[in-house]
Each structure stands twice: as C-alpha cells, then as structure tokens.
Amino acid sequence: MACYWASCASGLQPQLVSELEKLENVYLVSDTLFLGGVLFSTSSAPVEVLKLRSADNIYAFLGHFQGILHEKDGALLYIKGLPEKIDWGPPLNLFSQWQAFIKEDSIFLDNKNNDLMSFRVSCDRSCLKMKKHEFTSMEAAAALGEGVQKLFGWPADMRCYDLEVVIWIQDSETLLALSLVHCGKQRKKEISISSSLARQRPRHADSQLYSWRQYRKVLVETSLKPSTAYGLLQLGQVLPGDLVVDPMCGCGTIPLEAADWFGGKAMCLAGDLASKAIDATHKNAEEGGAVGLCDILRWDAAILPLRSGCVDRIVCDMPFGVRCGSSRTREWLCPSVVKEVVRVLRPGTGIAVLMAQSKSMKHEVAICQKAFLELLQHFPIEMAGLRAEVFVIKRTMEPVSQVYDHKRVFQARVNGGCRK
Numbered sequence: 001m002a003c004y005w006a007s008c009a010s011g012l013q014p015q016l017v018s019e020l021e022k023l024e025n026v027y028l029v030s031d032t033l034f035l036g037g038v039l040f041s042t043s044s045a046p047v048e049v050l051k052l053r054s055a056d057n058i059y060a061f062l063g064h065f066q067g068i069l070h071e072k073d074g075a076l077l078y079i080k081g082l083p084e085k086i087d088w089g090p091p092l093n094l095f096s097q098w099q100a101f102i103k104e105d106s107i108f109l110d111n112k113n114n115d116l117m118s119f120r121v122s123c124d125r126s127c128l129k130m131k132k133h134e135f136t137s138m139e140a141a142a143a144l145g146e147g148v149q150k151l152f153g154w155p156a157d158m159r160c161y162d163l164e165v166v167i168w169i170q171d172s173e174t175l176l177a178l179s180l181v182h183c184g185k186q187r188k189k190e191i192s193i194s195s196s197l198a199r200q201r202p203r204h205a206d207s208q209l210y211s212w213r214q215y216r217k218v219l220v221e222t223s224l225k226p227s228t229a230y231g232l233l234q235l236g237q238v239l240p241g242d243l244v245v246d247p248m249c250g251c252g253t254i255p256l257e258a259a260d261w262f263g264g265k266a267m268c269l270a271g272d273l274a275s276k277a278i279d280a281t282h283k284n285a286e287e288g289g290a291v292g293l294c295d296i297l298r299w300d301a302a303i304l305p306l307r308s309g310c311v312d313r314i315v316c317d318m319p320f321g322v323r324c325g326s327s328r329t330r331e332w333l334c335p336s337v338v339k340e341v342v343r344v345l346r347p348g349t350g351i352a353v354l355m356a357q358s359k360s361m362k363h364e365v366a367i368c369q370k371a372f373l374e375l376l377q378h379f380p381i382e383m384a385g386l387r388a389e390v391f392v393i394k395r396t397m398e399p400v401s402q403v404y405d406h407k408r409v410f411q412a413r414v415n416g417g418c419r420k
Contacts, residue, residue, distance in 0.1 A: 001027065001041040002094045005177045006055040010036040011381035011390065012231035016054040019234075023048065033064055034168065034175045035128075036382070046101040046180075050212065053230040053261065057209045059166060059177030060091035060098075068172045072134035076143040079167070082176065083147040091178050095163065098180040118157040121145040125169040126385070133169070140169060144176075164207075181209050215256045215288020218280040223250055224317045228383060229257040232315050235377065235392050236353040240265035242312035245344070247271055247301035247337065252281030252294070254315050259285075259293040268294040273301065302336040304344055308400065311344045314352040334358040338365060342372045345395035352395075355381065357388040365391055371398045 008016045013031045016038050020026050029039040039061060042049065049058055063086050069075045123141040127133060144167050145156055154163075164179040210216065210226040232254065238244055240262060246254040249270035259268045268290075270281050278298050285291050299305055301316075318334055334356050341352050354361070366375055377392035 001025075001043045003029070003039070003041050003061040003090065004049065005037055005039055005059040005061045005175065006052065007037040007057050007059070008055055009225070009228045009231065009381055009383045011379055012054065012228065013038055015231040015234045016052075019052060019054045034173065035170060036168075037175075039064075046098050050209070052209065053257075054227055054234065055209055056225060056227045057207070058180050060094045060180055062086050062088075062091055062165075062176035062178060064173070064175045066173050068133075068169060068174055070130065070133060070172075072139075075133065075135055076139060079140055079143040079174070080147040082144060082174070083151045086176065095178050095180060102181075117152070117154045117163060118161045119145075119148060119154050119163040119165060120156060120158045120161040121148065121165045121167065123167050123169065126171075128171055130171045137169075140167065179207060181207060181211070213257075213260065213288070215260060215284045215290055216253070217287040218251060218283045220251045220274075220277055220280050222317075222319070224253045225383070226253055226257050229254045229315075229317075230261065232317070232353045232355060232390070233258055233261065235390070236313045236315050236351050238262075238266060238313050238315075241267075243267045243269065243310065244313045244315060245269045245271070245306075245311050246316050247299070247304060247314065247340070248273075248316055248318060249281055249296075250277050250317065252277075252284050252296065254317065255294045256281070256284055256288055256290050258315075259290040260288060264293050269297070270294055271297045271299045271301070271304075273298065302333065302340055304340050306344045308343050309346050309350075312346055312350060314341055314345060314350075314354075316352070316354050318354060318356040318358070331358060331360050334361050335364040335368070338369060338373075341393075342369055342395070343400050347395050347399070348397045350395035351376075352391075352393050354391045354393070355388050356391070357386075361389065361391060365393055372396055372400065 006016060017028060017031050020028060020038065020040055023042070023044065025044050026040055026042045029041060031038045033039050052058065063082070065082060065085070068078055121141040121144045123137040123144070125133065125137045125140060144165065148154065148165060149156060166177050166179055168175045213226050216226060238258060244255060244258045244266055246269070249255055249272050252270045255268040255270040258266055272278055272281070275298065278296060281296050285294055285296065316337075318337065338354070338361070341354070345352060362378070365373055372395065374394045374396055375391065376394055377390070379390055381388050381390050
C-alpha cells in the first residue's frame with residue numbers, strides 16, 4: 001500500500017478523515033501526526049485518490065522527524081542529514097506512477113537516469129509553542145537541498161524542476177514529502193516554446209490538488225481554496241434538495257463547489273456587493289459548467305432580498321479585514337450579517353457555517369442571538385498563516401420580530417438588494 005500525506009487547513013482534519021473513510025482500501029495512519037494534514041495508506045489507483053475534495057494537495061510521504069534545534073547551525077546540519085534517514089524507494093515509485101497517470105513523460109527513477117532528474121525544495125515553517133527559529137525557511141530549504149543533491153547527485157532547478165521535495169517545520173518537528181501534483185514539467189514545455197517565460201516561476205495554485213477544479217479560473221484578492229470550501233460545506237451537513245446560500249461569495253468558490261459536488265441536486269445561490277466579485281463568479285460558473293446550477297446576484301449581505309425562513313444552509317467565508325475591507329469595517333459588518341442569517345434561516349432545521357476573524361462574532365452568536373441560534377461547533381482554523389474561527393450554528397424555533405422582519409424586506413426591495 002502506498003503511503004500518502006494529504007494536506008488541508010489546520011482544523012479541518014476531521015472532514016478530510018470523514019472523506020477518506022468513505023473510500024475503499026484506505027487505512028488511516030494518523031490525523032494528529034502533524035498539524036494541517038492526514039497520513040494514510042491505500043492501494044487505490046491515483047485516479048481514486050485524485051477525487052479527494054477536502055485535501056489541499058496530495059504528497060508521497062517521506063518521513064516525520066523530531067529534534068530540530070532552535071540554534072541555527074545545529075538545526076541546518078540536522079536538516080542536511082535527513083535525506084540519508086529516508087527510504088526513498090517507495091515514494092519515488094509512487095511519484096513515477098502519478099506522473100504516468102497525469103500523462104506527462106514518465107520518469108524512470110533508477111541509477112542510470114539520475115542525471116535526468118532536476119529538483120527543488122520548498123519549506124513551510126512556523127513556531128507555535130517555542131520562540132522563533134534562528135534560521136529562515138530559505139536556509140532550511142537550502143540545507144535539505146544540499147543533502148538531497150549529495151545523496152542522488154540531482155541538479156537543483158527552481159523553475160522547471162522534475163521533482164519537488166516539501167518540508168514542513170513546526171517548532172522542533174518536521175515532515176517531509178514529495179509533491180505528486182505539480183507543474184514543473186509543464187513549465188519545461190512552456191519554456192521550450194517561449195524563452196520569455198524562462199524567468200517565470202511556477203504558480204503555487206497550479207501545483208495543488210484543487211487546481212483540477214474546472215470552475216477555478218478567475219480569482220479575487222481573498223479567494224478561498226475549494227478544499228476548504230468543501231470542508232465548510234461538510235460541516236453544514238448539506239443535503240440534496242437544500243437551498244445553499246453564500247451571502248459574501250467572492251469569486252463564488254463555496255456555491256460553485258456545492259454545485260459541482262451535488263451536480264444540480266442542491267439549489268445554490270451566490271451573492272456579493274462588489275461588482276468585481278460578481279463578474280468573477282459569472283466567469284467561473286461558465287467555465288465550470290455551473291450555469292443554471294448556481295444563481296448569482298448582487299446584493300448587500302446585511303440586507304438580503306430573501307424571504308424569512310426560506311434558506312436551508314448558509315456557508316460563508318466572511319471578510320478578515322486584511323486584504324478585503326478593514327478591521328473596523330469587519331467588526332460592525334459581521335454582527336449585521338449574523339442578524340440577517342437569523343432572519344433567513346429556516347427555523348428548527350437551518351444551519352449556518354460562518355468563518356470569520358472578528359472579535360465580536362462569538363459575543364454576537366453566543367449571547368446577542370442566543371435565543372435564535374444554537375452554537376453546534378466553534379473551533380480555530382489556520383490557512384497559510386491566517387488564523388480565523390469557524391462557527392457552526394443552528395436556527396432555533398424562536399420567531400424573529402415581525403416589525404424587524406418587514407422593515408428589512410422593505411429596505412431590500414427599495415434598494416434592489418444593494419446598499420447604495
């Protein structure tokens with residue numbers, strides 16, 4: 001059985017585990033070995049593993065090690081020696097199988113063809129429980145690359161590589177893996193056609209498992225990963241026949257993921273106030289074949305032009321106020337949206353999954369709207385260094401004020417669903 005490392009947003013491992021348990025011939029090794037992923041083994045073909053929706057990317061597992069020092073020289077010397085501690089045979093064979101599957105030129109990984117291989121090393125480093133390392137991510141990647149080159153004699157190439165070794169460092173622990181989905185060889189083909197591309201580096205988004213989603217064509221400043229969107233939809237317990245709404249859709253990742261996942265068995269509704277986001281969602285829906293499966297509207301999330309109690313599921317990645325809006329805007333916007341969520345959710349059965357980075361969200365959900373919302377889950381999540389919180393809430397049977405209800409609907413109709 002091949003050993004894989006599947007990465008995901010830290011906090012969404014249970015959703016990835018739940019999806020893996022539904023696949024055949026899968027053995028779960030650990031979901032707590034390292035933050036932000038799940039280690040598993042399977043005898044399934046790459047085409048089956050590629051169907052995973054809740055994984056950011058899939059890697060061939062190399063090894064997990066502990067004991068990285070905080071001091072620079074000792075840590076880099078330790079990292080340089082890691083390649084000699086790894087059994088490279090099974091991971092390289094798995095890598096070759098995947099390259100053949102994705103219809104790239106198969107690389108025969110033996111001693112006779114080692115001179116054909118080029119590689120690069122990528123490093124992701126974080127300190128959660130100890131003070132900052134004295135070395136940088138670039139220095140750690142260089143040290144590991146030196147060890148790989150010493151072991152195999154492969155030349156390093158940061159732009160048109162054949163193989164990518166990835167190292168994650170968290171405090172004193174490290175995990176190593178080989179990328180199975182990457183654009184290194186595709187970059188070689190592009191460079192052979194146009195020499196002007198020789199200085200361009202491969203895009204990180206093209207090297208992820210979710211890059212296979214057909215609807216992911218046009219992005220905005222804060223586009224959500226489709227794998228994270230799928231995890232949020234899983235938390236919302238979306239069922240066929242549900243009306244799924246994202247009131248602040250951005251480029252439409254959440255509703256388009258739901259439309260792609262259910263294939264028309266769920267009604268999806270996407271909306272945003274920014275014209276740029278609406279245009280991006282329209283283009284993504286056209287590219288992904290979701291036209292007719294997902295309706296797209298321009299509206300104000302704080303004044304939704306929807307009847308009260310008509311929505312089954314609301315799944316939303318709310319603005320963090322970093323690259324979209326500001327922290328001051330975020331603090332008044334999030335509670336306003338929660339109030340509207342209370343109004344439109346179906347009493348008794350409606351569920352909302354809200355991901356936010358707002359100090360006032362927990363107070364609004366757990367205290368201000370306590371009569372109308374039941375907090376099912378609340379946990380932190382980390383995505384590429386950004387920390388946020390996920391709230392899974394269920395609408396109670398408590399009716400909302402009729403005066404409040406009619407006033408909001410009237411304002412939405414007068415403004416056409418958009419605040420001027």
